Amino acid sequence: MSAMRDIITTHFGADAVPGAVLSPVTVSALHLPRERFEEAASVLKKAGARLAAHWAVDETLLGRAFAVYACYVVAGDYLLVRCAVPLDDPTFPSLTKKYIPAFRFERQIESLMGLVPTGHVHSDHRPWIKFEDWPADAWPLRKGFDGAQKLPRVPGEYPWARATGEGVYEIPVGPVHAGIIEPGHFRFQAMGEDIINLEERLGYVHKGIEKRFESLSWEDGARLAGRVSGDSTVAHALTYCRALEGLCGCQPPPRAHWLRALFLERERLANHLGDIAAIANDAAFAFLFYQFTRLKETILRTNRRLFGHRYLMDRIVAGGVSVDLPFDGAELIRTELDELLTEFERLITIYDLSPSLEDRLRTTGILKAELARDLGTVGFVARASGQALDCRIQAPFPPYDQIRPRLVVLDSCDVHARAWVRIEEVRDSCRLIREFLTRLPSGDIKSTLQQPTPDSCGFAVVEGWRGEIIYWLQSGPSGEINRCMIRDPSSVNWLGLEQAVLGNIVPDFPLCNKSFNQSYSGHDL
Amino acid sequence: MLRILHQIFRTGVVTEPLTDEVEAEVVMVGARLEEAIRRRFSRSLVIRQVDAGSCNGCELEIIAMNNPVYNCERFGIHFTASPRFADMLLVTGPVSHNMEIALKRTYDATPDPKLVVAVGDCGCNGGIFGESYASLGGVGSVIPVDACIPGCPPSPVDLLNGILALIDGQRV
Numbered sequence A: 001m002s003a004m005r006d007i008i009t010t011h012f013g014a015d016a017v018p019g020a021v022l023s024p025v026t027v028s029a030l031h032l033p034r035e036r037f038e039e040a041a042s043v044l045k046k047a048g049a050r051l052a053a054h055w056a057v058d059e060t061l062l063g064r065a066f067a068v069y070a071c072y073v074v075a076g077d078y079l080l081v082r083c084a085v086p087l088d089d090p091t092f093p094s095l096t097k098k099y100i101p102a103f104r105f106e107r108q109i110e111s112l113m114g115l116v117p118t119g120h121v122h123s124d125h126r127p128w129i130k131f132e133d134w135p136a137d138a139w140p141l142r143k144g145f146d147g148a149q150k151l152p153r154v155p156g157e158y159p160w161a162r163a164t165g166e167g168v169y170e171i172p173v174g175p176v177h178a179g180i181i182e183p184g185h186f187r188f189q190a191m192g193e194d195i196i197n198l199e200e201r202l203g204y205v206h207k208g209i210e211k212r213f214e215s216l217s218w219e220d221g222a223r224l225a226g227r228v229s230g231d232s233t234v235a236h237a238l239t240y241c242r243a244l245e246g247l248c249g250c251q252p253p254p255r256a257h258w259l260r261a262l263f264l265e266r267e268r269l270a271n272h273l274g275d276i277a278a279i280a281n282d283a284a285f286a287f288l289f290y291q292f293t294r295l296k297e298t299i300l301r302t303n304r305r306l307f308g309h310r311y312l313m314d315r316i317v318a319g320g321v322s323v324d325l326p327f328d329g330a331e332l333i334r335t336e337l338d339e340l341l342t343e344f345e346r347l348i349t350i351y352d353l354s355p356s357l358e359d360r361l362r363t364t365g366i367l368k369a370e371l372a373r374d375l376g377t378v379g380f381v382a383r384a385s386g387q388a389l390d391c392r393i394q395a396p397f398p399p400y401d402q403i404r405p406r407l408v409v410l411d412s413c414d415v416h417a418r419a420w421v422r423i424e425e426v427r428d429s430c431r432l433i434r435e436f437l438t439r440l441p442s443g444d445i446k447s448t449l450q451q452p453t454p455d456s457c458g459f460a461v462v463e464g465w466r467g468e469i470i471y472w473l474q475s476g477p478s479g480e481i482n483r484c485m486i487r488d489p490s491s492v493n494w495l496g497l498e499q500a501v502l503g504n505i506v507p508d509f510p511l512c513n514k515s516f517n518q519s520y521s522g523h524d525l
Numbered sequence B: 001m002l003r004i005l006h007q008i009f010r011t012g013v014v015t016e017p018l019t020d021e022v023e024a025e026v027v028m029v030g031a032r033l034e035e036a037i038r039r040r041f042s043r044s045l046v047i048r049q050v051d052a053g054s055c056n057g058c059e060l061e062i063i064a065m066n067n068p069v070y071n072c073e074r075f076g077i078h079f080t081a082s083p084r085f086a087d088m089l090l091v092t093g094p095v096s097h098n099m100e101i102a103l104k105r106t107y108d109a110t111p112d113p114k115l116v117v118a119v120g121d122c123g124c125n126g127g128i129f130g131e132s133y134a135s136l137g138g139v140g141s142v143i144p145v146d147a148c149i150p151g152c153p154p155s156p157v158d159l160l161n162g163i164l165a166l167i168d169g170q171r172v
């Protein structure tokens, strides 16, 4: 059983009630009285747990009030701690004193659900994702809020953090950026060329995704999950479907699991190749940019040819996958990978031997290991800063329980490390794909999904190419979607970028940003 | 350095040859596009891409238009950092409530005559995100649109095709 669950039940005794109403559960959930919610954070922090997600839910349709959840994890052991929040006192104890990333989660909860974090003197009550020109009482995740309404604009100012002093100046950037990338606003305070503060302001691409889920069928939910962040369509759809299958007690056939992992690794390959290209490009090495994007294109074309879509959108569905590997597919992929790896190794030799690249990438944008841990970063950002985190290894599903990925952890914490983790993972993904193909089980590719029972929950984590993705689903009184909580890796990793650029020169910001390459859409939802 | 030269020569020109099926499409599009652009934009069409709320899938394909296989620059298509230098806005996504003002400002900052192309199912009609408190639907609900390129996301070939259709439809 869960060690963390034992810690909490021992500490809280009868106050810790197992999540009886929320069954069948796919992860341990414990209900605590609201006044002891923060205490659980202290206890779990001492036990070395990371705060992975923190969200609120409106349970009025289920005959209850609000609830706030915190999701903790140690070594793949996930625990949900929940406290109920009454309608007439919509407040909850802040966890920010114990866990830094809690402040972002709490701003989001306050902005979108209208529950106010209390008990922390430095609580940041500025809206997050919600903009200052929204009506203050527009809380879209509440059940009483009509998601189809048009939002009026009201006057408002966003109070930025300020740095003052002789020679300190400010550079506002965005939301529309110079390149072909997503919108967001960055505000730098700089002195000479050195960045002394960076404040991010995100939310520009907020499309109301979590609210949208509540008006869709469970099947259509998989399509929407595949469009939370287009570059991670496989990983998001997969996490959603796994959470849903947990909720319904549905078992996809073995072959479906293996094909899902195949898609997941192909997505990792394509994105890592694109990122390595982009990092080289921002270090003014156009040759490598073109070479690596050419390799990425070969992956996309094979995807199209074998599975009908360059990015594999809608290939993962509730209960399995929607497309099988064609009979000549394995051979085609093997040939593709042989050619790709030969080219890749040649290019990496050039990359590795280039002093100009080394000069730009090494010691740039350092995110120290302790910070990476305290900010709760995940994925390659965490691994490049010494954190041994990979859900494929720590919370595996088939076939990762049989074919283990290599855990790539580096400790130089800089742009170089974030690039090199990807390089090693390209190699490893090629190995994994080869092994998947050799041992791919035969049989069906999809099971039928039973309709979810009312008032049930499902939870899943998947290591996408960017890192740990978390979905938590809850069904309503007639078995419909009552809540879909999404935690993209970007929600926590954006915090890392703010810290990594400090002390770097302004012209190195694009390079640092590329080395993180976080999703705006996945964050803004 | 020698390694780099070696790799360049070994790779050769990967921009699709006329014989390949998919390539033929690209080249044909490219040739017609070049003709049209020459007429209208003196062999240079400058595009400012604006993400008005996309899931970033459409951006992946617009970036891919610049890879050596599609190499849109050979047709005189360039992407610019500033709307002030742009002939065309290539707009993705359903327009989010939070991007509406920025999109209108970008449109106003683009000099006339200008073309607006809505990209992807979302850019055309809001796609799966529809219209809601946070999404205003297609690009056309916020700024005037000259052409729509559907797809989720439209491939680089679809994008080149769509741009061409628009240019050909214009009278010089």
Ligand code: SF4
Pocket: A227, A230, B053, B054, B055, B056, B057, B058, B092, B093, B094, B119, B120, B121, B122, B123, B127, B151, B152, B153, B154
């Ligand atoms: S059309 Fe598809 S790929 Fe493009 S933004 Fe919409 S959902 Fe994403």
